[in-house]
Amino acid sequence: MSFGDFSLFKSLASIVDIAIVWYVVYKLIMLIKGTKAVQLLKGIFVILIVKVLSDFFDLRTLSWIVDNIITWGFLAIIIIFQPELRRALEQLGRGRFFSRSSGQEEEELEKTASAIFKATDYMAKRRIGALISIERETGMTDYIETGIRLDGKISSELLINIFIPNTPLHDGAVILQKNNVAAAACYLPLSESPFISKELGTRHRAALGISEVTDSITIVVSEETGSISLTKNGELYRDLSMDTFKDMINNEIVGKDRGKTTSSTLWNWRMKKNG
Structure with missing residues (x-):
């Protein structure tokens, strides 16, 4: 093997090494997305900044405190975030950490869409007021924290039971994360647009x-x-x-037939003043 071939091999190995590390970091970020571990990462970032500044300005007492926090912080993280770490190890053991069957994922999404449709159909026929928000790419942790944490598996029965009148959780919004009911009785920000029809409620x-x-x-x-x-x-x-609603839910959650929403059902509040 010539020197040039050896250098090319080392370059390719370095590229593969960096790509694997980035992929692992990406999967870790996706794993903790929407969990309280996100706030932990922010806290660690602040501690590291304080550590750098204390060393730079030779703040010995502060540096000593930060060093002890870092030393014992690893043990604290293991204790506090034991459920998240266990979930990650379980996924790794099942071979789901790096890859996931698209068939499995689609099946779960279809179950979620079906549960939402059945619950909505039931409540609409009986005029039970409901407000259900489904998290997508933008995290909704701030709004989840305004309600009562549930972390329950999505089912039509659970959604219906939450919104039954005069029950403790019926007032407010339910927020769904993937296939879980994250929280109920959540407060959502009210739109302040002047173009909203006055017949619409809270x-x-x-x-x-x-x-x-x-x-x-x-x-x-x-x-x-x-x-x-x-x-x-x-x-x-x-x-x-109900047919249009079912199509829209399948489009948005499962991703089937995306873009076939009937345009006649769209009420663009930005363009129609006072509806």
């Missing part, structure tokens, strides 16, 4: 408000009429039929 304003600041999909069931509405990207789709 649930619709909250659904529009959260769609203005996140990329979430939010479902509203009116307790006055039983009508179903859906918001995304600052747009409100009103008075949806």
Whole structure:
């Protein structure tokens, strides 16, 4: 093997090495996304900055404190985040840390879409008011913390039970993360747009408000009429039929037939003043 071939081999090995490290870091970020571990990373970043500054300015006492925090912090992290670490090790043992069957993922998404559809259909027929927000790429941790944490598996029965009138959790929004009911009785920001129809109530304003600041999909069931509405990207789709609603939910959650939403159901509140 010539010197040039050896150098090329080392370069390729370095590229592969960097690519593997970046992929592992990416999978770790995806694993902790939407969990309290995100706040932990922010705290670690602040501690490291303080450590660098204390060494730079020769702040011995502060540096000693930070050194002890770093020394014992690793043990504290293991204790505090034991559930997250166990989940990561379980996924690694099942071979799901680096890859996941697309068939498995699609099956879970279909179950989630089906549970949401069944619950919405049930509540709409009985005029049970509901507000369900589905997290997508933009994290909704700040809004989840305003409600009651549940962390339960999504099912139509659970969603229906939450919104039954006069129960402790029925007032407010339910926020879904992947295939889990993250929290109930959550507060969502109300839209302040002057173009919203005055006939719309607080649930619709909250659904529009959260769609203005996140990329979430939010479902509203009116307790006055039983009508179903859906918001995304600052747009409100009103008075949806069950067939149209089912298609939209499948489009947004499962990803089937994306882009075939009936344009006649779209009520763009930005363009129609006073609806």
